[in-house]
Amino acid sequence: MKRSDQLEQLRTEEFDCLVIGGGASGAGCALDSVLRGYKTALVEKTDFAAETSSKSTKLIHGGVRYLEQAFKNFDFAQLSQVRHGLEERHTVLKNAPHLARPLALVTPVFSWIEGLYFTIGLTIYGWFASGKDTLPGSKWLSKSEVKKRLPRLSDRIHSAVMYYDGQLDDARYCLAIAQTAAAKGGTVANHVEVNGFERDENGRLVAALATDLRTGEPVRIRAKVFINCTGPFADRIRLMANPQLSERIRPSKGVHAILPYEILGGEDALLIPKTPDGRVVFAIPFQGKLMLGTTDDDYDNLAKEPILDKREVDFLLETLNPYLNEKAQPEHVGAGFGGLRPLIAADPSKGTKGLVRDHEVEYDQNSSLVSLLGGKWTTYRLMAKDTIDFVEEKLLGEQRPCITDQQILVGGDNFDANQWQNLQQQTGLPEAICKHLNQHYGSAAPQLVEVLAENETWREPLHEQYPYLQGEVVYAARYEMACTVRDFLARRIRLEILDWDVAQQVSTKVAQAMGSELGWDQAQIESEAAAYGSLVQQFRVEAQV
Ligand SMILES: Cc1cc2nc3c(=O)[nH]c(=O)nc-3n(C[C@H](O)[C@H](O)[C@H](O)COP(=O)(O)OP(=O)(O)OC[C@H]3O[C@@H](n4cnc5c(N)ncnc54)[C@H](O)[C@@H]3O)c2cc1C
Structure with a gap:
């Protein structure tokens, strides 16, 4: 997932589907569309799973509370929500066993x-x-x-x-879906925000006008179908496409x-x-x-x-x-x-x-925007299937089978929980670190080990209390499209949601390692670390802890 290559594709190619929003819904739609053979792009304003999809309770479930409400209120919508969740539970566990x-x-x-x-x-x-x-x-x-x-x-x-x-580890699971979409031929980019559309003479969308938020450069993306998967922000895209619509979220x-x-x-x-x-x-x-x-x-x-x-x-x-x-x-x-x-x-x-947590696929006749609204993490695959089924039937005039239930995600193929022992033999690193590497990266761990071999410093932990290594920052910047200190600390590893003190303490080391991979100068290293430090400070002030 080299970001510069992906951006070049976004600028120069025309896609069957452009998916807007890189949370669970958007990554799921992009993967489904790619696997059906459509030329697909996915753009995300911040980072994969940066919003709701990294901030869930991390349960893959039908929802026991919804079941209780379904029976108490004779509510069939709640019941079908529970049934969908429990049907999908098995698939979510099976397709990325290292992350769930x-x-x-x-x-x-x-x-x-x-x-x-x-x-x-x-x-x-x-x-x-x-x-x-x-x-x-x-x-x-x-x-x-x-x-x-x-x-x-x-x-x-x-x-x-x-x-x-x-x-599940929600942020890494979402990343694995996006990585799999990219590995299967999709074009995916984070830090690209859609802020407008171009229309044809009938008012139908023909291009999204976006900005690469890392450079400020405009990116015009042409596509036949535009799928809005921006979760809580969905109304903004809906109204951008058609100001006559009323808010739904x-x-x-x-x-x-x-x-x-x-x-x-x-x-x-x-x-x-x-x-x-x-x-x-x-x-x-x-x-x-x-x-x-x-x-x-x-x-x-x-x-x-x-x-x-x-x-x-x-x-x-x-x-x-x-x-x-x-x-x-x-x-x-x-x-x-x-x-x-x-x-x-x-x-x-x-x-x-x-309010019921089930999803809805909405189609706006005037602009032809498709929006995937609502839903839960657990049912992301089903939500994506319903969306791409709809897109095929209504807009692409084709019917190709959905195969996402069979698609093992990046890192999940041949996963073996005991593989950490091989990693230990190979690297000589402590057990806790090898277990973490195996669980986090699954079958991609050997690629990470290659990065660790490049520089002795990359084998050193970021902090003595945690198993994370400095080389993981380099790996995340090179292979997982991490572009900022927060991309790494909040979503490639989960230190930001586990320990604010330590996240703040290691932010300079993270900025240095990331800067060495992405070519930042000293001023940028310092400003990226400082910006992250003040953000975490703001969290502390608000929670008063
Ligand atoms: C507290 C909490 C707990 C939860 N717990 C669970 C749980 O245990 N199990 C479960 O199944 N579900 C749970 N959920 C629900 C689940 O997390 C969400 O339904 C799911 O993550 C929503 O995914 P999404 O992709 O639709 O939205 P998001 O993850 O918010 O993704 C939308 C993305 O669109 C991007 N975006 C917005 N505007 C633009 C733009 N203009 N251009 C480009 N990109 C844009 C955003 O940056 C964002 O990343 C929970 C939700 C919450 C809030």
């Missing part, structure tokens, strides 16, 4: 009646899974069984019900706070089944930390990044603490992040938590 894994979730209960309720509910939940699904079914655990799995849980609990869903903010792993002290996740505002909250182990979230609030300032604030920290800790013997405190919060759900507007009098 089964996760046990434990729901503590305070009486046997509650235990019975959740056992019945979670058994029904399991029935919706795909026939190919291999995850274990749900199980009622005694108090002593659950305390063995999660030793820090409160002594007040009666028992717990355990079930399985999937967990109702963004909803959700945040997570990051705590030390030891707060819960086990490999399983905790599901808190009821919050004061009628939602569920998860405490999930993720890459050595505990991720606590989420919230659900209307959000209308799309120009401002939705970051974790003090009120949200307090709410999340108050929700978690009744389930612990030793209470978590605000000073335990080491990082946090917020994202915007791209919910489709329904009745404005309802809160966002009542």
Whole structure:
């Protein structure tokens, strides 16, 4: 994925499909379109998964809460959402096994009646899974069984019900989809923002007018079909294509706070089944930390990044603490992040938590813009399939089979969790580092090892507490299109969402390594590191931690 080559293609070639937005939806559409043999381009304003798709709870699930709502409200839309999620769970796990894994979730209960309720509910939940699904079914655990799995849980609990869903590294999964699209012949570029369109005499779109945000240069991209996958920002593109349209998206903010792993002290996740505002909250182990979230609030300032604030920290800790013997405190919060759900507007009098998370493919007759609206991470592949099916039928006049369910993503082919031992023999690096390299890069790890061999410094860790190496920055800039310090720290590795202190501390080293690959001078190295440092400082101020 050499960015300069991709930009040259964007400028000079004409595409069947141009996908706008490089989150899960856009990367998914680009891959599907490429695999059906269409000449496809994908452009992303910031970085792959920079917005919602790197800020999710990271569950591959049907949604137990949606199932409960479906039954309570006789709501078939919710039910089909659950069914879609559980059907896709198996495929998401299978196609990138280095980036996704089964996760046990434990729901503590305070009486046997509650235990019975959740056992019945979670058994029904399991029935919706795909026939190919291999995850274990749900199980009622005694108090002593659950305390063995999660030793820090409160002594007040009666028992717990355990079930399985999937967990993914959302940012790297999205990158792997985009990389696979590129490997199969697609043209993909990050830091390219679409800010206008050219039309023919009938008002139909013929070219997108974009800007390369790294250089400020204009990029005109010609295509037959334009697919808007900009998630919470979808209305901006819709109205750019046709100002007569009315707004459809109702963004909803959700945040997570990051705590030390030891707060819960086990490999399983905790599901808190009821919050004061009628939602569920998860405490999930993720890459050595505990991720606590989420919230659900209307959000209308799309120009401002939705970051974790003090009120949200307090709410999340108050929700978690009744389930612990030793209470978590605000000073335990080491990082946090917020994202915007791209919910489709329904009745404005309802809160966002009542809105269905299913997707819709919208077609604007006047401009011919296709927009993929709503949806969830879990169903990204299905959403992309529906979109490209529609595009084929309505606009391209063809019918080619969708094969994304069979497409193993970059890094996932022949993945073996024990491969870290070979990496260790080859490199002599410590076990924790080799495990991290294997899990992060999968079958692409040997290519990374070649980069490490170029320079002794690249074998050195960025920070002694974490397994990340300086050479990963070079690798990310060379092969994964990382262009900024934040591309690397927030999305190529996940340090920004795990540990603000350390992310800030290593930002200069990251800028230096990235600068050596991308040809930055000293002034640029310093300004990129300083800009990142102030951003993280702003996160701290807002969360007051
Ligand atoms: C707090 C939270 C928790 C969630 N948890 C889960 C979960 O556990 N499981 C699950 O299945 N789902 C979950 N979701 C939902 C899921 O994350 C989203 O549905 C999904 O990531 C949306 O992907 P997207 O590609 O549609 O949007 P985005 O990821 O936001 O991507 C849209 C992209 O378009 C780009 N863009 C915008 N304007 C332009 C432009 N003019 N030119 C070029 N590019 C542009 C943006 O930069 C952005 O990267 C969660 C969501 C939130 C907010």
